[in-house]
Amino acid sequence: MIELVTGEAVALELRPAKLPSRALAxxxxxxxxxxxxxxxxxxxxxxxxxxxxxxxAAVAVATFLLVLVGIPIAVETLSHGRSLGKLACGLRVVRDDGGPIRFRHALVRGAIGVVEILMTFGVVACIASLVSARGRRVGDVFAGTLVVRERVPTGQLAFVPPPPPWLVGRFAELDLSAVPEGLWLAVRQYLTRMGQLDPQVGWGMAERLAGELAAHTGASVPSDMPPAAFLAAVTHERQSREAQRAFGPSAAGGQAASTVAGAAPGPYGGYAAAAGPVPPTPPLAPPVPPAPASRPADNPPAGPGSSDGPATGFVPPA
Structure with missing residues (x-):
């Protein structure tokens, strides 16, 4: 069993799919x-x-490529790694870092699958899956993907702590295209386990990962920001972009709102504050009732025949 981290920054204890379940799919x-x-x-x-x-003959070749190669690639791309067989067996194709696959991953898997599955009747794929420690075939190795079991108990899910609310959207202009997938995986695994580490060891790891991340993005870590908060903010920015690409702008907006809401309990989701803790909100003072209007002692209340009328504003008939 290994730990995978999805593109939504969720750590999953999953078993990679082995040969029997993959063969059935x-x-x-x-x-x-x-x-x-x-x-x-x-x-x-x-x-x-x-x-x-x-x-x-040309029509036959085009039909073969369209139905047996093109359609499976399109299905895996549009379903984010779930074909009909994988959906029935509870499997899913993900990237090496656990994120959702894209068209290029499905294209490489489908193109190599023609050779190792169709032309060799699955012999090459079976041998590669048996030899690989994570059950990957040749197409998975070249595409940088992995087939995992998607159906897991809810108790095995562990969420990465959200970033501080004041950092949400701060790195929206950052270029994240040059960051390798292995570094993203290391950052997410650190954020998942940082509560279990010694404070000094965790701080050193956060500084090292923040330095590598800053080197690949061309941005520097702000001096007034803890490195763990920087890692969480950049990771949140990346997963927001992936959610926006996959599900539209509304998903990214909902994710940002849930992140801010999730950071409410605890000290900013487990991170040290950059400018000190936020003081607690003082309770509201009860409203002070207005003082009754005082009447001078030498000015007695108006009587029934007075022109001022009673205090209630009711004027009796003459």
Whole structure:
């Protein structure tokens, strides 16, 4: 069992999918793909009966590439690593750092899968999965992906502490494209376990990771900011961008709101404050009732016949 961290900054204790579950998922996907391929081939055969042999061969190759290669790549890209077989077996394709895959990952897996699964009847994929410690086939190695079990008990989830609320959105203009995936994985694992580390050791690790992250982004760590807070803020910015790419701007806005809300309990989500702790909000003083209007002693209350009328404002009839 290894620890993976998703792109939403969630640490998951998961077992990488092994050969039996992956083989069953591949068989389901291939059964569906071949059924669609046969149906499409029969339809094209009826439609291209009047064409010559070269045109028929070109249509057959195009059908093969579209149905058995193009459609699986599109399905994995749009479903973020869940094909029909993986969905049935509770599996999912993720990046090496646990984040969701993109088109280039699905393209590399699908292109190499033609050789190691279709052309060799799965022999190469089975051997590679048995040899690999994490059950990866050749396509996973070249694409930088991993197939994991997605169905896990809720008790195994451990969230990365949110950044301080005043740092949310501070690094919105930062360029994160040059940061390697291994560094993101190290940062997230540190943020998950920093409460279990010795304070001096944890501070040293945070300074080292913050320095590496700053070197790849071209930004410097502010002197008045703890390195752990810097790591959390940059990580939150990255996962907000991924959520926006995957689900639209509304998801990123909701994530920012939940982060600010989640930072309320505890001292800023476990981080030391940069400018000292925030003083507690003093309780509101009870409202002071207005003092009754005083009447001078030499000015007695108005009687029934007075022109001022009673204090209630009611004027009796004459």
């Amino acid at each position: 591949v068989l389901i996907d291939l059964a569906v793909a071949f059924a669609v391929y046969i149906a499409v081939t029969m339809a094209f055969a009826a439609a291209t009966a009047s064409l010559d042999d070269a045109a028929v």
